[in-house]
Amino acid sequence: MRILIRALAAVTSRFPWVVLATTLALTVVFAGLSTTLDSASGQEGFSPESAAIDASERISELFGDGSTASVLQVVIADQGGDVLTREALEVVAELAAAIAASPAGEAIVDRPGEPGILSYLVPVQQALAAQGLAATDLPDDAAVKALYADALAEAGPELGFAAQLVPEGGGDTPSLGMVLVFVDATTDIDAQIEREVAVADAVAEVDATTPLEVSAFSFALLFGDEDDFLGEVAQLFTIAFAIILVVLLFVFWVTPRGATSRVASARRMVADTSVVMLTIVLVVLWMNGVGALLQRAGVLGPLTEVAQIVPILLVGLGVDYGIHLTSR
Template structure:
C-alpha cells in the first residue's frame, strides 16, 4: 500500500495538471454511470431463507394462483389472550368492510369459486350464516368456540383449511389467527406494490380502532419500504459525513508552536479536512460508477441493501487513511 501511495504521489508531483484533468474526467464519467446503478428491493437481500418468506411461499402455493392473484396475509393477534372470540368476529367484519370500502376494494380477487378474503374464522361465519345469526346474537365467546368446533367437525375437508390458519396445537384459544386477502395481480411490479400497500393501509386503519393487533404482511410490502430504506441510508451518510468533518477539524488542528501561527494552523486544518472529505466523495462516486459499469457487462446484479450501506463504511475507512497519511 505504501508503494502504491508513493507511486501515486510521485506521478501527481511530476504531472499535477494532467492528473487533475484525468481525475475530473473520470469523476464525470463515473458520476454519470452512478446515476444508473440498479438496487435490489425487499428484505430477501438480508435473509433470503427467513421463516416469513418460507411461510409466504407456502401460503401462495396452498391458497393462491400466482397467475391471477397474490396473497397478502393479515395477522390478528392478542398476546397472552384469545382470538377465537366475539371481539375477533367484530374485528374481522370491520376488516372486510374497511378493505372493500378502500381504494383497494376494486382489486380484491372476489369470485364465486374463490372468495377475496378468507379467514381462520370462516367456519364460524358460515355456521352463523346457515343459522341466520349475527355477532350480536352470540351471547359469549364460548358460543363462538362451539360454532367453530361443530363447523369443523361437520364440514370436513371443505373447511379444513381454516385449522391451518391458527397455530398448531392451540386448541380453541389461539393467540394468533390469519386472514388471507387475495389481490389481483398485474404485470407492472410498481402497480402491484401500490395495490398491496393500499390494502395494508386499510388494515392499519382497522388496527388503530381495536385492542387486538392487526398486522399486514406480504412480499410487496417489503418492497414498498425501499424508499424508506434509501432515505435512512441517505440520512446515515449525511450524519456520518458531518460527524467526521467535526472530528477531522479537531484531529488536523495544529497548535501554534514555534513559527506556526494560528492563522496558518487554521488554514492547514481546513485544507486537510477538505482534501480528505473530497477524496471520500470521489471514492463513493467512483465505486458506484464502477458498480454500474459492471452491472452493464453482467458481472454484478442489482445491489442489495447490505451493499448500499458500503458508502457509509467508506467514510470511516477514508477518514482513517486520511489521518494516518
C-alpha cells in the same frame, strides 16, 4: 501500494494542473453516470431464507393452489388473550369491508366457491349467514366458541382448513388467528406491490380502531419499504460523514508553538480535513460511476441493499487511510 503512491505523487508534482483537470473531468463524468446506477429492491439480499418468507411461501403452497392469486396474510393477535371472540368476529368483518373499499378492492380474487378473503372464523361466519344473523346478534364470546365448534364438527374436512389458521394446541382460546387475502397477481411487479400495499393500508386503518393487534404480511410488502431503506442509508451516511468530520478536526489539530502560529495551525487543520473528506466524496462518486459503467457492460447486475451500504464503509476506510497518509 507504496510504488503506486510514489508514482502518483511524482506525476502530480510534475504536472499538477493536468492531474487536477483530469480528476475534475473524470469526477464530472462519473457523477453523471452514478445517477443511472440501477439498484435492486426487496429484502432477499439480506435474508433469502428468513422464517417469515418461508412461512409466506408455505401458505401460498397450501392455499394458493397454483392459481394466479398472491396470498397476503393478516394476523389478528391478542397476546395472552383470546381471538375466538365476538370482537374478533367484528374485526374480521371490518377487515373485509375496508379491503373491499380500498384501491385494491377490485383486485381481490372473489369467485363462486373461492372467497377472496378467507378467515379463521369462516365456520362462524357461514353458520351466521345460514341463520340470517350478524356478529352483533351474538350475546357473548361463548356463543362464538359454540358456533365455531359446532360448525367444525358438522362440516368435517370441508372446513378443516380453518383449524390450520390458528396455533396448534390453542384450544378454544387461541391468541392468534390468520386471515388470508387473495390478491390477483400481475406480471408488473410495481403494480403488484401497489395492490398489496393498498391492502396493508386498509389493514392498518382497522388496526387503529381496535385493541386487537392486526397486521399484514406478504413477500411483496417487503419491497414497499425500499424508500424507507434508502432514506435510512442516506441518513446514516450523513451522520457518519458529520461525526468523522468532527473527529478529523481533532486529529489534525496541531498545537501551536506560539500565539502567532494559531492561524497557520487552524489553516493546516482545515486543509488536511478538507483533503481527506473531499477524497472520500470523490471515491464514492467514482465507485458509483464505474459501477454504472459495469452495469451497462453487463458485468454487474442491480446493486442489492448490502452493496448500497458500501459507501458508508468507504467513509471509514478512507478516513483511516487519510490519517495515516497525512501523518506521514
